[in-house]
Amino acid sequence: MKTWLSQHLTALRDTGRRLLITPLATLLNIAVMGVALSLPVGLYLGLSQLQGLSRQVSSDPQVSLFLALDASPSDVREVEQRLRQNSEVGTFRYVPRDRALADLERNAHLTDVLQSLKTNPLPDAFVVTVRDNRPEGLEALRDEAARWPKVEHVQLDSDWARKLDAALRVGRSLALVLGVLLSSALVAITFNTIRLQILTRREEIEVSKLIGATNQFIRRPFLYFGALQGLAGGLAALLVVGAATWLLNRDLGGLSELYSATFGLSPPSIEDSALLLGFSSLLGWLGAWLSVSRHLWQIDVR
Amino acid sequence: MITFTDVTKRYPGGYQALKGVSLSLEPAEMVIVSGHSGAGKTTLLKLMAAIEIPSSGAVIVNGQNTRSVKAAAMPYLRRKFGLVFQDHKLLFDRNVFQNVLLPLQITGFDIRSSARRARAALDKVGLLGKEKAMPVTLSGGEQQRLCIARAVVHRPSVLLADEPTGNLDEASAGEILELFHIFNQVGVTVVVATHDRAVHARLRGRTLTVAGGKVIEGPVTT
Numbered sequence: 382m383k384t385w386l387s388q389h390l391t392a393l394r395d396t397g398r399r400l401l402i403t404p405l406a407t408l409l410n411i412a413v414m415g416v417a418l419s420l421p422v423g424l425y426l427g428l429s430q431l432q433g434l435s436r437q438v439s440s441d442p443q444v445s446l447f448l449a450l451d452a453s454p455s456d457v458r459e460v461e462q463r464l465r466q467n468s469e470v471g472t473f474r475y476v477p478r479d480r481a482l483a484d485l486e487r488n489a490h491l492t493d494v495l496q497s498l499k500t501n502p503l504p505d506a507f508v509v510t511v512r513d514n515r516p517e518g519l520e521a522l523r524d525e526a527a528r529w530p531k532v533e534h535v536q537l538d539s540d541w542a543r544k545l546d547a548a549l550r551v552g553r554s555l556a557l558v559l560g561v562l563l564s565s566a567l568v569a570i571t572f573n574t575i576r577l578q579i580l581t582r583r584e585e586i587e588v589s590k591l592i593g594a595t596n597q598f599i600r601r602p603f604l605y606f607g608a609l610q611g612l613a614g615g616l617a618a619l620l621v622v623g624a625a626t627w628l629l630n631r632d633l634g635g636l637s638e639l640y641s642a643t644f645g646l647s648p649p650s651i652e653d654s655a656l657l658l659g660f661s662s663l664l665g666w667l668g669a670w671l672s673v674s675r676h677l678w679q680i681d682v683r
Numbered sequence: 684m685i686t687f688t689d690v691t692k693r694y695p696g697g698y699q700a701l702k703g704v705s706l707s708l709e710p711a712e713m714v715i716v717s718g719h720s721g722a723g724k725t726t727l728l729k730l731m732a733a734i735e736i737p738s739s740g741a742v743i744v745n746g747q748n749t750r751s752v753k754a755a756a757m758p759y760l761r762r763k764f765g766l767v768f769q770d771h772k773l774l775f776d777r778n779v780f781q782n783v784l785l786p787l788q789i790t791g792f793d794i795r796s797s798a799r800r801a802r803a804a805l806d807k808v809g810l811l812g813k814e815k816a817m818p819v820t821l822s823g824g825e826q827q828r829l830c831i832a833r834a835v836v837h838r839p840s841v842l843l844a845d846e847p848t849g850n851l852d853e854a855s856a857g858e859i860l861e862l863f864h865i866f867n868q869v870g871v872t873v874v875v876a877t878h879d880r881a882v883h884a885r886l887r888g889r890t891l892t893v894a895g896g897k898v899i900e901g902p903v904t905t
Contacts (some may be wrong), residue, residue, distance in 0.1 A: 383793055384791035384792075384793065385791075387791070387792075387793050387794055388788065388791060390753075390794075391788050391794075547865075584772070584774070585774050585776075586772065587772075588772045588785075589785065589789060590758070590761075591732075591734065591761065591766055591772070592761065592766065592785065592786050592789060592833075592834075593758045593759065593760075593762035593786070593789055593790070594760070594789045595755070595758045596755075596760055596791075598788075598789055632843040
C-alpha cells in the first residue's frame with residue numbers, strides 16, 4: 382500500500398512538473414478545452430434555467446372561456462352553472478366585458494384608441510383553474526367547454542409555456558449533441574498531446590522498460606497528465622460560464638425590468654461544478670488512456 | 684543462475700547472430716565476453732537479460748525459461764539485472780540524483796529509503812556531491828559512472844555491461860573496470876562485453892569468446 386501510494390505520488394509530482402515545464406502549451410490546451418466544454422455546459426445551464434422558469438409560469442395552468450358578444454346574463458349564468466357542476470374545475474372567476482375593457486384601458490394605456498370605438502369589442506369571460514393540470518385534463522375541459530352554448534372560444538393559457546417547454550427540450554437535445562461532439566474533441570486533444578509526449582519521451586520509456594518498469598508504471602504519469610489537464614479544462618470552462626453568466630445578467634436585468642419581472646441566470650451550482658470537473662477529468666483520462674494504449678506497445682525494447 | 688542450452692538467435696531478415704550456444708553462469712562470477720564488433724556479444728547479453736528471446740534453444744534465468752515468461756512478468760525478471768550501456772542511456776532532462784532514483788521508483792522503494800540507496804550508489808561511483816548536476820554537464824567517464832550507479836542501485840544479482848568503456852579515455856576506463864571488480868567482490872555476477880583487447884587484459888575473470896556465432900570458453904584470468 383505504501384509502495385503503491387509512493388509510486389502514485391511520484392507520478393503525480395512528475396506530471397505537475399511536466400505541466401509546468403511548457404506553460405504556454407499547457408495554458409493553450411487548457412483554454413481550448415475550457416472553451417470547448419463551456420459551450421455545451423453554458424447552453425445546458427441556460428436552457429435548464431429557462432425551462433425552470435417556464436414550468437414555474439405554467440405550474441398553475443388556466444383555461445379561459447370567451448363568450449359570444451351577444452351572450453345574455455342568463456347565458457352567463459348557464460355557463461357558470463356548468464362550471465360549478467364540472468368535477469374538473471377547481472376555481473373560476475367571471476370577468477365581465479366592461480371590467481375587461483376597463484382593465485385594458487388601465488394596463489395598456491390605450492384610452493384614446495378604445496374611446497374611439499363605438500362598442501365594447503371584448504366578450505364576457507370566465508378564467509378557470511383546473512384541479513388536475515395534466516395536459517389531457519386541460520384538453521378535455523377545453524373540448525367540452527367549446528361545445529357549451531354561447532361559448533365562442535376556449536383558450537389554454539399554458540399553451541405558450543408548453544410550446545416553450547417543447548422548444549427548450551429540443552435545445553437541450555442540441556446541447557447534448559454539442560456536448561458529445563465537443564467531449565470527443567477534448568478526448569482527441571488529450572490523445573494527441575499524449576501521443577506527442579510519448580514520442581518525445583520515447584528514450585525514457587525505453588530505458589524504463591529495460592530496467593524493469595511495468596506498463597502500469599509507464600502509463601501512470603500520462604494518465605495523471607490527461608486527468609489533470611481535463612480537470613484544468615473543466616475549471617477553465619467554469620470560469621468562462623461564470624464570466625458569461627455575469628455579463629448576461631447585467632443585460633438581462635434591464636430586459637426583465639421591461640416585463641416587470643425578475644429573471645437572471647444563476648452560475649453553476651456546486652453539484653453541477655463538481656459534476657463538470659469530474660466529467661472533464663474523466664475525458665482527459667480517457668484520451669490519455671486511449672493514446673497510451675495505442676502507442677506504448679509500439680515501443681518494445683525487444 | 685543463467686543457463687543457455689543450444690541457443691540460436693536469428694534476426695528477421697535471416698542474420699544469424701548465435702548458433703547452438705550452451706553455457707552456464709554461476710552466482711558471483713566475473714565474466715568477460717570478448718570478440719570483434721558484430722560477433723554477437725550484444726546479442727548474448729540481450730538474451731541473458733531477456734531483452735531478446737532465442738529463436739531456438741532455451742535461456743534459463745533463475746529457473747525461469749525466458750521464452751515462457753509472460754509479458755506482465757517480464758519487468759520483474761529484468762529487475763534482477765543491472766544494465767550498463769556504451770551510450771549510457773541517461774535521461775538528460777533529469778539530474779544525477781533523479782537518474783539514479785529511477786530504478787528504485789520502478790521497484791517501489793519508499794522515498795526515504797530510495798534517497799539513502801541513491802546516495803550510497805553515487806558514493807560508490809564517486810559522484811556524491813554532484814546529485815543536482817545535469818548529466819550533460821558531466822564528462823564521459825562520469826556519465827558512465829552514473830550509468831553504473833543507476834544499474835546497481837537496486838542491488839541486482841547480475842550486472843551486464845556492453846562495451847562500457849567504448850567512449851572513454853584510458854584513465855576513466857580503468858576507474859570503471861575497477862568498479863566492476865568491487866561489485867563482483869560483494870557477490871554480484873558481472874558480465875562485461877568488450878572488443879578491446881586492452882580492456883580485456885585489465886579484467887580478471889572467466890573469458891568467453893564469441894566468434895562465428897559460437898561461444899568459446901577461454902581461460903580464467905587472475
